[in-house]
Amino acid sequence: MQLTGAQILMRVLKEEGVDTLFGYPGGAVIDIYDELLRSGLRHIMVRHEQGAVHAADGYARVSGKVGVCLVTSGPGATNTVTGIASAHCDSIPLVVLTGQVPTHLIGNDAFQEVDIVGITRPCTKHNYLVESTADLARILREAFHLARSGRPGPVLVDIPKNVATGRAGVPPAGEVRIRSYNPTYRPNGKQLKEVARLIRESRRPMIFAGGGVILSQGSTELSRLARREQIPVATSLMGLGAFPGSDPLSLGMIGMHGTYRSNMASSACDLMLAVGVRFDDRVTGRTDAFAAQARIVHIDIDPSSIRKNIPVAVPVVGDCRISLQMINALLDGGAAHELAERRRPWLEQIAAWKSTQPLAYRQCERIKPQFVVEKIYALTRGEAIVTTEVGQNQMWAAQYYLFDRPNRFVTSGGLGCMGFGLPAAIGAQIACPERTVVDIAGDGSIQMNIQEMATAVQYDLPVKIAILNNGHLGMVRQWQELFYGKRYSATRVECAPDFVKLAEAYGAVGLRATRPEEVEPVLQEALAVRRPVIMDFVVEAEECVYPMVPAGAPITEMLLV
Amino acid sequence: MAEEKHVMTMLVDNQPGVTSRVTGLFSGKGFNIESICGCPTSDPGISRITITTKANPPVVEQIEKQLRKLVNVIKLRSLDGPKAVRRELALVCVQARGEQRTEVLRIVDIFRGKIVDAGLEHFIIEVTGEEEKIQAMLNLLEPIGIKKLSRTGPIGLIREPK
Numbered sequence: 001m002q003l004t005g006a007q008i009l010m011r012v013l014k015e016e017g018v019d020t021l022f023g024y025p026g027g028a029v030i031d032i033y034d035e036l037l038r039s040g041l042r043h044i045m046v047r048h049e050q051g052a053v054h055a056a057d058g059y060a061r062v063s064g065k066v067g068v069c070l071v072t073s074g075p076g077a078t079n080t081v082t083g084i085a086s087a088h089c090d091s092i093p094l095v096v097l098t099g100q101v102p103t104h105l106i107g108n109d110a111f112q113e114v115d116i117v118g119i120t121r122p123c124t125k126h127n128y129l130v131e132s133t134a135d136l137a138r139i140l141r142e143a144f145h146l147a148r149s150g151r152p153g154p155v156l157v158d159i160p161k162n163v164a165t166g167r168a169g170v171p172p173a174g175e176v177r178i179r180s181y182n183p184t185y186r187p188n189g190k191q192l193k194e195v196a197r198l199i200r201e202s203r204r205p206m207i208f209a210g211g212g213v214i215l216s217q218g219s220t221e222l223s224r225l226a227r228r229e230q231i232p233v234a235t236s237l238m239g240l241g242a243f244p245g246s247d248p249l250s251l252g253m254i255g256m257h258g259t260y261r262s263n264m265a266s267s268a269c270d271l272m273l274a275v276g277v278r279f280d281d282r283v284t285g286r287t288d289a290f291a292a293q294a295r296i297v298h299i300d301i302d303p304s305s306i307r308k309n310i311p312v313a314v315p316v317v318g319d320c321r322i323s324l325q326m327i328n329a330l331l332d333g334g335a336a337h338e339l340a341e342r343r344r345p346w347l348e349q350i351a352a353w354k355s356t357q358p359l360a361y362r363q364c365e366r367i368k369p370q371f372v373v374e375k376i377y378a379l380t381r382g383e384a385i386v387t388t389e390v391g392q393n394q395m396w397a398a399q400y401y402l403f404d405r406p407n408r409f410v411t412s413g414g415l416g417c418m419g420f421g422l423p424a425a426i427g428a429q430i431a432c433p434e435r436t437v438v439d440i441a442g443d444g445s446i447q448m449n450i451q452e453m454a455t456a457v458q459y460d461l462p463v464k465i466a467i468l469n470n471g472h473l474g475m476v477r478q479w480q481e482l483f484y485g486k487r488y489s490a491t492r493v494e495c496a497p498d499f500v501k502l503a504e505a506y507g508a509v510g511l512r513a514t515r516p517e518e519v520e521p522v523l524q525e526a527l528a529v530r531r532p533v534i535m536d537f538v539v540e541a542e543e544c545v546y547p548m549v550p551a552g553a554p555i556t557e558m559l560l561v
Numbered sequence: 562m563a564e565e566k567h568v569m570t571m572l573v574d575n576q577p578g579v580t581s582r583v584t585g586l587f588s589g590k591g592f593n594i595e596s597i598c599g600c601p602t603s604d605p606g607i608s609r610i611t612i613t614t615k616a617n618p619p620v621v622e623q624i625e626k627q628l629r630k631l632v633n634v635i636k637l638r639s640l641d642g643p644k645a646v647r648r649e650l651a652l653v654c655v656q657a658r659g660e661q662r663t664e665v666l667r668i669v670d671i672f673r674g675k676i677v678d679a680g681l682e683h684f685i686i687e688v689t690g691e692e693e694k695i696q697a698m699l700n701l702l703e704p705i706g707i708k709k710l711s712r713t714g715p716i717g718l719i720r721e722p723k
Contacts, residue, residue, distance in 0.1 A: 117578065118578075121581065121582055121585055122586075178632060180633065302630070304627050
């Protein structure tokens with residue numbers, strides 16, 4: 001039976017288990033939107049296409065499913081680029097469907113025509129321009145397969161209008177095969193034996209876990225390995241939640257704003273098991289000083305991540321969960337050894353670092369932003385899904401909210417994309433309607449996608465936005481204070497809306513706290529009401545995020561409180 | 562670490578935009594392309610792209626890994642060393658008057674080149690060989706006067722087992 005392209009699209013989306021799309025209509029996708037009405041699929045109409053992609057990103061991270069966006073050609077498509085780039089950096093599985101002018105107009109500078117496949121080539125895992133309706137089903141199936149398999153990532157499918165209206169038969173669904181694409185899931189057994197041997201021999205091992213552990217659902221295996229072998233675990237920003245943050249073996253985050261004990265441990269360890277990380281410059285600082293005493297084992301599904309930034313002793317190409325499972329199995333079979341005795345000096349050293357330099361801030365009569373995050377942590381009992389914007393708010397969220405489970409912390413890690421938190425919270429809330437979702441925001445970045453408040457209100461999504469309002473673009477201000485002689489160039493937010501009135505104007509709840517004792521009541525009220533809430537926490541303006549490693553310095557050279 | 566020339570060849574899907582994916586990867590990641598050559602293979606669905614790059618060993622490793630990550634790259638091989646044959650084609654337009662004309666013909670003969678176009682004051686020479694051979698011939702022609710030069714850059718194939 002022949003179907004239209006739009007019908008084929010709906011059919012494949014359902015085959016792939018999609019039930020929700022984030023999107024915004026337009027001329028080139030009007031036929032697809034017409035078909036959408038009859039499809040039974042849920043469509044969330046955002047207020048800006050960038051919001052659609054971030055929402056799909058948040059949805060994908062907490063649900064583990066592929067996030068799907070649908071936007072029109074030209075400006076609709078270009079507005080998705082930032083969201084796609086963010087998902088690409090963080091390896092988030094998305095399928096982004098863009099409309100395109102009819103094939104006979106491509107290249108003619110037609111109305112709302114843009115070469116979105118050309119534009120997004122470097123920031124997608126792969127992308128397609130569909131040239132004929134007959135190719136659509138195959139391409140869509142490949143797109144979902146690529147997005148979710150191997151190292152996940154965003155895949156863009158550009159659908160010209162006449163492809164959506166044209167008719168073709170639909171080949172039956174089956175296993176997708178792409179001859180040039182075969183990710184390695186099962187690692188080399190010989191390499192793993194070497195890893196097991198190194199673990200057994202090491203005196204000062206540490207695990208450095210990243211987003212790959214979460215993406216591969218490897219947290220349980222990671223915890224098993226860490227606890228049984230008594231190996232402390234540091235995580236990257238993307239790895240928060242891969243290992244329980246409240247576990248005694250947790251070192252917290254590593255890197256530029258990592259904990260003292262994490263950064264110190266990385267330079268003192270004799271074995272670093274790096275799992276699902278890519279050694280970003282925000283983690284390593286000066287690379288030749290990073291983990292200089294350690295033999296580094298690097299486990300990752302993407303071979304190009306290995307030896308890209310840091311030389312490693314044992315490369316392991318494979319899925320993190322499967323690799324950890326196999327390492328655990330090897331260690332199960334090994335001889336029992338005097339583990340506790342062997343590890344004691346190392347764990348004592350780490351405990352000493354923790355007690356001499358814990359994460360800390362000084363209270364004052366104004367609200368401290370860290371205090372707000374601590375209160376959010378306490379009042380949500382560590383169970384919330386937390387999204388962030390980018391900058392100081394993001395770092396304080398990462399430092400002071402401890403994640404005991406994966407898929408709870410949703411942040412734009414690699415791209416560092418302001419305006420991410422609110423739409424991501426919307427996507428997360430749609431994926432988990434019953435969970436508390438908090439966006440920890442700054443007064444600068446919240447304004448980058450504030451229009452999505454209307455989306456939250458329209459779909460009755462009770463997201464809680466906690467603005468740490470310091471009247472500044474705080475992270476840049478902090479750099480100017482510390483490294484640019486306090487020359488504050490363009491970092492004061494001289495005009496901002498009244499966020500309480502703004503919330504009310506959108507039909508949401510607006511609350512404000514200006515003194516420390518108001519923080520808890522405001523949070524309690526916000527968490528109790530089943531509506532979207534903006535909380536305006538007027539915080540100390542000149543607070544800095546500590547520890548801080550100056551860019552390019554070894555990560556043991558930290559500025560402390 | 563020293564930068565050296567490396568030749569790599571890849572089989573890719575013969576589709577629009579694939580060359581752009583490959584070259585975009587080089588420019589986007591700051592890798593160098595000395596030369597690039599591409600054409601369909603005997604299978605019309607597959608093209609072969611051969612690239613010469615100049616890089617140190619860790620960068621070469623990264624280039625190869627990144628290229629293999631491209632969904633349209635089916636197979637990638639290095640053409641460095643004795644396991645491969647490499648050839649380059651050059652067309653050289655040389656200015657040649659009077660006594661220079663016999664000198665040019667002698668040089669063409671030494672390098673087993675061919676004259677493919679001749680005029681009263683010029684020759685166009687076709688020559689193939691390894692890069693070094695072509696460079697050697699160009700060095701001899703240079704004092705006589707090279708008017709125009711077009712080189713393909715190396716292409717190559719891995720030798721079959723004997």
